Amino acid sequence: MQKKGEKQQVYTIKTLNNIADCGLNVFNNENYTVDNDSQSPDGILLRSFNMHDMTLDNNVKAIARAGAGVNNIPVAEYTERGVVVFNTPGANANAVKELVLTTIMASSRNLFAGVEWTKSLQDQGDNIPKLVEAGKKQFVGKEIKGKTLGVIGLGAIGALVANDALDLDMDVMGFDPFISVDTAWNLSRNVQRAMTIEQLFANCDYITVHVPLTDKTKGMFNKETFEIMKPGVHILNFSRGELVNETDMAAAIESGKVGKYITDFPNENILKMKNVIPIPHLGASTKESEENCALMAARQIKEFLETGNIRNSVNFANVELPYVGKKRVTVFHKNIPNMVGQITAALANYSLNIADMMNRSKGEYAYTMIDIDNKVNGEVIPGLKANISEIPGVVTVRVI
Template identity: 35%
Template sequence: MWCGVPVDNVDVNAATEHGVLVMNSPGGSTTTTAEHTIAMLFALARNIPQAYETLKDHQWEKSKFKGVELAGKTLGVIGLGRIGSEVARKCQAIGMKVIAYDPYINTDAHLSSGLALVEIDQIFDQADFITVHVPLTEATRSLINQTTISKMKDGVRLLNCARGGIINEKDLYEAIKSGKVAGAAFDVFETKPNIQSPLLELDNFIATPHLGASTVEAQRKVSEDICRQVSDYLLKNTVRGALNFPQIEVGQVERYQHFVDLAARLATFISQICDGRMQTVSIHYSGEVCDMNLNYLTSIVVRSLLVPVLGEGVNLINAMHVANRRGIKVQETRIR
């Protein structure tokens, strides 16, 4: 089980290869992480950590820490998943103009929130504050870099409470030193723990040690979610939040158990009577069976075909992976 939204630190492919079910429980930390982003946004705009540090040093430097208002400013949100959407909603409520980019949402889509969807270059061009809420992938690594920063407004402020590496730290350091970027707030770094980053030497850079999901409420919620997901899987044949297996609703397996049994027996029988190397598996679905999750049923068929040949190392989680690795093509046709 993994509690959190990004799953780039879980080797899902390796787990699948070994037949291990990977479940994600992202919902419990959504509010907490969004609230932490908002807290960092306010702290960045009003220089709160820096002002507090001078007070601790017995200095009263009111004029040194003049900040900026958030109301009326443009916030660019990159990534409209659970957390990005919540951040956008909260920032709209405090009077910010929020524009957003998400590669999986068409810019022509109409959102009930009234949020403006734009291309990413428009965020770079228009935003006073930019916050990133995407997973770390090859496509998003160093998404914010020297080139993209050059497209931004002078005095832009950047936030990263998602994953370290989305903002190139070396390029950000140079941009802050030059004055192009007025400040930045991080909850995550490229490596952790990180107490040696040159960014920490800058007065207009603030950071926390990955506290995004660290609240009493979030820890309780994700613990409850984990227990519920595991118990439902073990006791009710229900799969929710799986990253390497189809979702199965409560009662679905039992409701279509006759199809499950038939699929398994037919596949086992066919595996035993066929000679030669298996190259293609063609499965034709028709009628009532099309109402169930056919990805699950296909996994049943493929597993039942492979177990007599390969033994107990094949299960429902890795059956499709094993078939693909052995060059077996699995085809489905569905006719209602």
């Protein structure tokens, strides 16, 4: 995005975890340097590194998590500082979907228990075939065809699970009061809509959950909700362990209300329960998923640093204004009255005309981007930034 005759802007990128090469290659040009020892980077890429105890330099403008969850990032603190936090929704969706469908089928056929039992026959020699034939009846399962799958959360992962389960001849019921327009377009019309989550609980043989952990969703699987469900229901949790009240889950399994609990989040309590299939957090653990997440995270940081555009931020509204090479002013500020008016007045003080602009808010904060029509003298920029920064409620200002 360098303009002729201008000093080249060089951005520093730091990684806190191993990032796939395809992601790092996004920064393989003269405008970027990847320096993991830098104490003052412009952008940070990470996966699971815990940033809560990390001191963040004031130069950091953006953080991108190569994955969906951001529990390892102090998002609220960074929002107050005007640091954009990106994630990569959908980049690992296919990997999770495949594992969900795999475990639905495998748990229904008692595959995991059967394999473990078969391995225990080691050293039985020629008796093994007879023992297998005699013992296989204890692992008789059921087919998923014609059974009803409930999908809670119809985002990138949930929609894929729902559509592909239909292709496996399952009936599918979905619940998501916040479904996006894009997801609705991609969701099969044959997915039944549950008007309430209780309706889904009461009618499904299998329930898979794909929602974030919030105060409202924490412990959503509990004694009260288990009582609504069909006896022997299989519950799959590839979202967050805390969505399930583990004490109540143990009781529901013991009583037979829950037939199987498949979870990607094992712990000491989980491993003590019977009829649990504990998976070592493999939901997104594929080469393809890691590459997709790395590439998406890197591209989002690069676009933000070079154009100010925001896509897939968890703490600021998405704002995308086509970049045509004009000087662009970007301002993070409190979402309070007359902010845009004060910002444009600051531009007027320098006789600058507005070519295009966009303002979007999310909660207590907002983001304004303004393209300037005039040719801007480099000497004007420091004064302009200082002028806008002095407006009460402004958090950060950049001129690109």
